[in-house]
Amino acid sequence: MGTQYNPQQIEEQWQAEWEELGIYKAIDNDTRPKFYSLVMFPYPSGDLHMGHMRVYTISDVISRQRRMMGFNVLNPMGWDAFGLPAENAAIKRKLHPEAWTKSNIKHMRDAQLKKLGTSYDWQREVNTCEVDYYHWTQWILLKFYEKGLVYRKSAPVNWCPQCETVLANEQVENGACWRHPETQVEQKMMAQWFLKITAYTEQLLKDLDQLKGWPERVCLMQKNWIGKSEGAELQFTVESKPNIKITVFTTRPDTVFGVSYIVLAPENPLVAELTTAENKDAVEKYVAESKLKSELDRMTTEKDKSGVPTGSFVVNPFNGEIVPVWVADYVLMGYGTGAVMGVPAHDDRDFAFASKFQLPIREVISESGQSTGQMKAAYTENGIMLNSGSFNGLSNTEAKSKMTEWAAENQSGNARVLYRLRDWLISRQRYWGCPIPLVHCESCGVVPVKESDLPVELPLDVEFTGEGGSPLGKSQKWLHTSCPNCGKDARRETDTMDTFIDSSWYYLRYCDVQNKKLAFDKAKADYWMPVDQYVGGIEHAILHLLYSRFFTKALRDCGLLSCDEPFSNLLSQGMVTKFSQISGRIEKMSKSRGNVVGTTDFFTKFGADSARLFTLFAAPPEAELEWSEEGAIGQFRFLGRIWRYIQDLIDAGILGKESSTKKDFGEKGYDKSEGLSAQAKLLLQSCHKTIKAVSDDLSPERYAFNTAIARCMELVNQLYAFAAAKAQEGSNGNGSSEATGNSAMSKCSPQERELLAFAARSLLLVMAPMAPHLSEELWHQCGFAASAKDSIHVTKWPSYTASLTEADEFELVFQINGKNVSKAMVKRGISEQEAREVALSDDKVIKKMDGKDPRKVIFVKDRLVNIVV
């Protein structure tokens, strides 16, 4: 009797063995084709749960299968280790962020990711909070600075007057400070550092077309985020002050004859200039109120339009009409020119505004070109121009360009393309981030730190109170330095970088992690890049992926890299959910919802292989997956079935290190079907079919892990059916309840023994990427391994014989008028003529046809005959 399947006994042992053998090491410039497999590296928050494990499992299966397919696989792992939670932990628990982060990393790496049985090349581990890494983050920033991609300007920040510090957006809860729910957060203008991502807007937009391997919706989200809109800028001269012109941006220059007012954003500097004495109080009050509103009111869905008139008027350049200038907070200073022309007849928002304040509504486009009278809503469709002077009668799309031309000729406007994408604010007034390597000198201004003086290290002796401004500013020793330019006293920049910067180039550092002279060697990066398969959460569809694309392009333009796009293929795995006691609903697995399933308990009870199989099996990778303990145990049962079957084969002497049964079946696999029983033939077909199906399912075109596992289960079911049939042989029906066992197996002929060995071999190989521990253990037990140092994970992926993937007979279906009537077993490849004869002589068909003549007969090869009467 063989041993029982006990994952605890085998998993840890093989994990150690793999590490020792170094089989997951990626080799620079190897002759095999390269495959760069990447998973979004985690923030080391301390503990991973089953929900997190999904992405690592998927990425690991891809890596392992590609390795078996003969690729030189780079499958690295690292840590996105800077960030706010470490600082919060420091404030709360008096623990230094570095200590907190490092102990979390150790736990996640050794007790969680390794225990999952992942195949990472740990020699390439990257940690963004280590000097070795952020040295190069700073170096890259200096390269960008040289290129003019880094600049400083004033921008609003969230400011808590109680803490006297800047808050990240996540620290603002319902408009209040996360530490002081009673204190309203204010918007304060401060000088901030920006990265000029807008220099790459068009490339970022255009190259989305190249990303054929990305989910369409991610491309669409990026496209919307970039938000290209084509239109025109039009100038309206202020009536009382002709030297002042208000420039508005509009995508609808064709509606300019319908302008009944102009609106300025409250922050627009023109507001003060244009407000007349009698309107001063009202306008100032309104501006002050809207300053406070911003955060809180953005949450409310339907906002009532508000606004006040400035008392000034402007002239419409097209028709000379005089229209009033208002201030309203539905106009944003940050987009376009901070001024908008109000066309109530053809814009929903303007319609609402005009209705509320009884401003005129003039129709200038309609379906027919005729006035439709009293309007009840804005007409935003295309149509024919009216009330528009010489442009009347044109289609509005035609008028758009004609009117823009007219504006340009008359010095009152021009065509203009606008993007929603803004420059990237990278300043964070925090401690636990990468210091910005710039120095402020009284005489020289902003001066970059010399490359040779990098890295600018984070000082470790900093106090964390969470109050009184940036922690770095309080470290006097660190703050004061000398100017790299003139040598006089200077101050370091106390802002640190947004952590999205750290994660915008980590995939490049993996290519050359040890480099002490450069962020990465160009040749090595060019060998590995682009990433062949990136796997990660949909929550990074916009920012992380867009920033990384920007970095790749900017680094390319710095001459450091050759590729245009970092990630050729992207897989966004769905989230893992579970019923939450707190909300009473099925929700995303998370600590706050109280529905997490820990990894350690499950791994010790049922093993990592069962956890891996369940997360792969329960849903396709992009779909949501509900964690189910019963379901996961089902996978444990499945593995137990494989284990017991193979033990029986070993007990029967069919397999095992000492057994003499053939263990390698060459390129085509075992392919002798002559002399096999019907049941054995089915098994042989099942083997070839499984290899084909799993190969297809694990290919990048499909990544259908769920069906791959289902195919493996079918093969196992077929193996049991074969054993049951064997047990029946000669035992007169009421045989033993165990299908397998020595008695059944020992009845096998030498040919059947070979077939079983082939089946076991094939099954273990195709299961290896998904259940790496069990496959490896049984591989060795069966004697398939060439030596103790050999591994199934570096064994060649099996091939199959196409002709053996199907039975030579199949059920030909007979339909009458598309409805199933009958069927019959016939030879595969039967000709249309033969099939037609068989169909027309079938009893049920004759009966159903009732003597009628077939009008038409449709034949689908190896499937059906459809008789139309």
Next chain:
RNA sequence: ACCCGGUUAGGAAAAUUGGUAAAUCCGACUGCCUUAGAAGCAGUAUUCUCUCGGUUCGAGUCCGAGACCGGGUACCA
């Protein structure tokens, strides 16, 4: 509001190009067992693919309309 995506047995899902709907797992049920099982073996059942209309010899699959569910964006001019 707008833009995506989805809806198949009790639950999760399969069905590469229109061609026998329901592979596989969970759950339920039945039988077997001289180790009665969170883990064995063998077997059974459930229903016609959300609704309506169209194209077709033939539609879960393609087209149109609607219902419901999920996601993204959110005054972007």
